[in-house]
Amino acid sequence: MLTVVVVSVIKALIVIGMVLNLAGILGWVERKGSALIQDRIGANRAAIFGFAGAGLVNTLLADPIKFLTKEDVIPRGVDRLLHTLAPCVALFPAIVAFAAVPFGDRLRIGDMVVNLQAVEIDVGVLFLLAMTSLGVYGVVLGGWASNNRLSLLGGIRGSAQMISYELAMGLAVVAVVLTYGSLDFQEIVRRQGHMIGGWIPAWGILYQPLAFLLLLIAGIAETKRAPFDLPEGESEIVSGYFTEYSGIKYLMFFMTDFVEIAVVSAVVTTFFFGGWQVPFLASEGFVFPWGWSVPLPHVVVVLLQVAAYMVKVFIFCCLQVLVRWTMPRLRYDQLMWFGWKVMLPLGLANLVVTALVLLWIQG
Amino acid sequence: MFFLLSVPLVLFSLGVVLARSPVRSALSLVVALFLLAVMFFLLDARMIAALQVIVYAGAIMVLFLFVIMLLNLQHEPVETARPGQRTIAGAFAVVFALVLGAVALRGLPTMPGPGVEVAVTPSFGSVESLAERLFTRHALAFEVTSVLLLGAIVGAVVLARKIPR
Amino acid sequence: MEQSISVLVTFLLVGTLVAIMVSIGWLLGPRTETPAKGEAFECGNPPSGSAWGRFPVKFYMTAIIFIIFDVEVVFLYPWAVLFDRLGWFGFVEMLIFLTVLGVGLLYVWQKGALEWD
Numbered sequence: 001m002l003t004v005v006v007v008s009v010i011k012a013l014i015v016i017g018m019v020l021n022l023a024g025i026l027g028w029v030e031r032k033g034s035a036l037i038q039d040r041i042g043a044n045r046a047a048i049f050g051f052a053g054a055g056l057v058n059t060l061l062a063d064p065i066k067f068l069t070k071e072d073v074i075p076r077g078v079d080r081l082l083h084t085l086a087p088c089v090a091l092f093p094a095i096v097a098f099a100a101v102p103f104g105d106r107l108r109i110g111d112m113v114v115n116l117q118a119v120e121i122d123v124g125v126l127f128l129l130a131m132t133s134l135g136v137y138g139v140v141l142g143g144w145a146s147n148n149r150l151s152l153l154g155g156i157r158g159s160a161q162m163i164s165y166e167l168a169m170g171l172a173v174v175a176v177v178l179t180y181g182s183l184d185f186q187e188i189v190r191r192q193g194h195m196i197g198g199w200i201p202a203w204g205i206l207y208q209p210l211a212f213l214l215l216l217i218a219g220i221a222e223t224k225r226a227p228f229d230l231p232e233g234e235s236e237i238v239s240g241y242f243t244e245y246s247g248i249k250y251l252m253f254f255m256t257d258f259v260e261i262a263v264v265s266a267v268v269t270t271f272f273f274g275g276w277q278v279p280f281l282a283s284e285g286f287v288f289p290w291g292w293s294v295p296l297p298h299v300v301v302v303l304l305q306v307a308a309y310m311v312k313v314f315i316f317c318c319l320q321v322l323v324r325w326t327m328p329r330l331r332y333d334q335l336m337w338f339g340w341k342v343m344l345p346l347g348l349a350n351l352v353v354t355a356l357v358l359l360w361i362q363g
Numbered sequence: 364m365f366f367l368l369s370v371p372l373v374l375f376s377l378g379v380v381l382a383r384s385p386v387r388s389a390l391s392l393v394v395a396l397f398l399l400a401v402m403f404f405l406l407d408a409r410m411i412a413a414l415q416v417i418v419y420a421g422a423i424m425v426l427f428l429f430v431i432m433l434l435n436l437q438h439e440p441v442e443t444a445r446p447g448q449r450t451i452a453g454a455f456a457v458v459f460a461l462v463l464g465a466v467a468l469r470g471l472p473t474m475p476g477p478g479v480e481v482a483v484t485p486s487f488g489s490v491e492s493l494a495e496r497l498f499t500r501h502a503l504a505f506e507v508t509s510v511l512l513l514g515a516i517v518g519a520v521v522l523a524r525k526i527p528r
Numbered sequence: 529m530e531q532s533i534s535v536l537v538t539f540l541l542v543g544t545l546v547a548i549m550v551s552i553g554w555l556l557g558p559r560t561e562t563p564a565k566g567e568a569f570e571c572g573n574p575p576s577g578s579a580w581g582r583f584p585v586k587f588y589m590t591a592i593i594f595i596i597f598d599v600e601v602v603f604l605y606p607w608a609v610l611f612d613r614l615g616w617f618g619f620v621e622m623l624i625f626l627t628v629l630g631v632g633l634l635y636v637w638q639k640g641a642l643e644w645d
Binding site: 429430513516 | 531536539587594595602603605606609613621631633636639
C-alpha cells in the first residue's frame with residue numbers, strides 16, 4: 001500500500017517535472033524558431049555570468065523569475081474569485097492529461113514491477129479525453145471573469161472552437177481504438193511493438209494515416225494556436241481571453257498552451273508513432289533483421305525507451321511550433337466550416353472504412 | 364475516502380443552489396459533477412466516471428455556461444415570491460425528503476455495512492462488460508437513442524432559426 | 529485500487545502545484561493600485577461600461593449540436609473496444625446509428641445552422 005503510494009508520487013513528480021521543463025524549453029524553441037523563420041536573432045540577452053546556456057537560461061530561469069515577481073494586476077469590475085481561478089482551471093487538466101500518457105514500458109526493480117505511466121488506468125484514452133474536455137473552462141472563465149469585451153469575445157470564440165474540434169478529435173481517437181481494440185495506452189503502444197516483415201515498425205501511422213492528420217489538426221485547434229489562434233488573435237482582440245492577466249497568472253495561461261502542445265504531441269506519438277517503442281529494440285536488447293543483435297541490460301532498455309518517447313514528443317512539439325509560425329490565421333467562418341463540414345465527415349468516413357477493413361481482415 | 368469526497372461534494376452542491384451569481388452556481392455544479400466522477404472512479408466504474416466528465420462536465424455544462432453568458436443573466440433580480448409559494452415549496456421539499464428517507468431506510472438493512480468488501484466480478488464496470496450489454500441485449504434501446512438525438516438536433520435548429528421577416 | 533491511488537495522487541500533486549503557483553505570484557509581486565491600472569484594457573479607449581452583454585445565438589447552436597454529437601461519439605468508444613466480438617452485427621448496428629445521426633448532420637447543414645457570416 002505504502003510502496004504503491006510512494007511509487008505513484010514519484011511517477012507523478014517525474015511527469016510533472018518533465019512537462020514543466022518541456023513547457024519552458026518550448027518557450028525558448030518558440031522564440032528562437034520564430035526568430036529563425038522571420039530572419040531575426042531572437043532572445044539572446046539572458047545569461048548567468050556570461051553563460052547563456054544556448055539561450056535555455058532565458059526560459060528556464062529568467063522567465064519564471066520575472067513572471068513571479070511581477071505585479072498581479074486585477075482590474076476593477078472583474079469577478080475576483082473566478083479571475084484567479086481561471087488560470088488554475090486551465091493548467092490543471094492539461095498537466096493531468098499529460099500524466100495519463102505512458103512514458104515507458106514496465107520497469108522491473110527487484111521483484112517490483114513499475115508501470116511507467118503516472119496515471120495508470122485501463123481507460124486511459126477516455127481519461128485523457130475527459131481532461132481535455134475540461135480545458136474549455138479555463139478559456140471561458142478567463143474570458144468571462146475579466147469583464148472586458150475583448151476577453152469575453154476571445155473566451156467565447158475559444159470555447160466554441162474547442163468544442164467543435166473536440167468532435168473530430170474524438171472520432172479520430174475512436175478509429176485508433178477500433179484498430180487496437182483497447183482504451184489502455186500501454187496496450188496500444190505494445191500492439192505497435194512488432195515489425196511488419198521484420199523491417200518496418202508497425203506504428204499506427206501505417207494503419208490510420210487519416211486519423212493521424214485529423215488528430216493532429218484537431219489537436220492544434222485545441223491548443224488555440226495559429227492557424228487556429230482566433231481566441232487570442234493579437235491583431236484583433238489584443239490577447240483574447242487572457243488580455244487582463246499579468247504576472248504569474250499570465251504565465252499559467254502561457255504554460256497551459258505549451259503543456260497542451262506537449263499533450264497533443266504525446267498523444268500523437270503514442271497513437272501513431274509507437275509511443276516509447278524503439279525500432280528493433282526488444283526487451284532483451286536490439287535485434288536487427290539482418291541478424292545482428294546487441295543484448296542490453298533491462299534498465300538500459302527502459303531508459304532508451306523513455307528517451308525515445310521524449311525525443312518523439314519533442315519532435316512533434318517542434319512541428320507544431322513550425323506550423324504556428326508558418327500558417328496565417330483562419331477566418332472564423334472558415335474555422336467552423338473546416339471543423340464541422342470537413343473534419344467531422346472525414347472522421348466519420350474514416351471510422352466506417354476502418355470498421356469495414358477490420359471486418360474484411362477478420363473474414 | 365468516501366467521506367473525504369462527499370463533504371466537498373455536498374458543499375459544492377449547496378453552492379449551486381446558494382450562489383448569487385449564476386456563473387458561480389454553474390461552476391459549483393461542474394465541480395460537483397467532477398467530484399461525483401471521482402467517486403464513480405473509486406467505485407471501480409471507471410468508464411462511467413470518464414463519461415460523466417466528458418458528457419456532463421465537458422459538454423452539457425459548457426452549454427449551461429453559454430446560455431448564462433449569452434443571456435447575460437449576471438445578477439438575476441430575485442423575484443419577489445408570490446404569497447404561499449414558499450410554503451408550497453417547503454411542503455414539497457419536506458415530502459421529497461421524507462420519500463427519500465423512507466427509501467433509504469428500507470434499503471439500508473439490505474446494504475452491507477461499512478468496511479465489508481463487496482464481492483464484484485473482475486469485469487465489473489469494465490468497458491467490455493458495459494459494451495456487451497449495451498450492444499447486444501439493449502441494441503434496440505441503443506438505436507432508439509439515435510432517433511432521440513436526431514429529434515434533439517431538429518428541435519435545436521427549429522428553436523434557434525431566424526424568424527423570416 | 530492502484531488505479532485509484534495513481535489518479536488521486538496525480539490530482540493532488542498537480543492541484544498543489546497549481547495552487548502554489550497562484551499564491552507565489554500573489555506573495556512575491558509588488559502591488560500598487562492606480563486608477564488607470566484598474567481599468568479594463570480596451571486598446572486605450574476608456575471602457576464603456578460592463579462587458580457582460582448578450583451574444584449571438586450562433587454560439588449556443590454550436591454548443592447544443594456539439595452535445596448531441598459528443599453523445600454520439602461517447603457511444604462509439606465501447607463499441608470500438610468490443611468490435612472484435614460484435615462483428616458484422618455490431619457494424620450494421622453502428623451503421624444504422626451513424627446514419628440516423630448523419631441525417632441529423634445533413635439537416636443542420638441544409639438549414640444553414642453551421643454557416644457563419
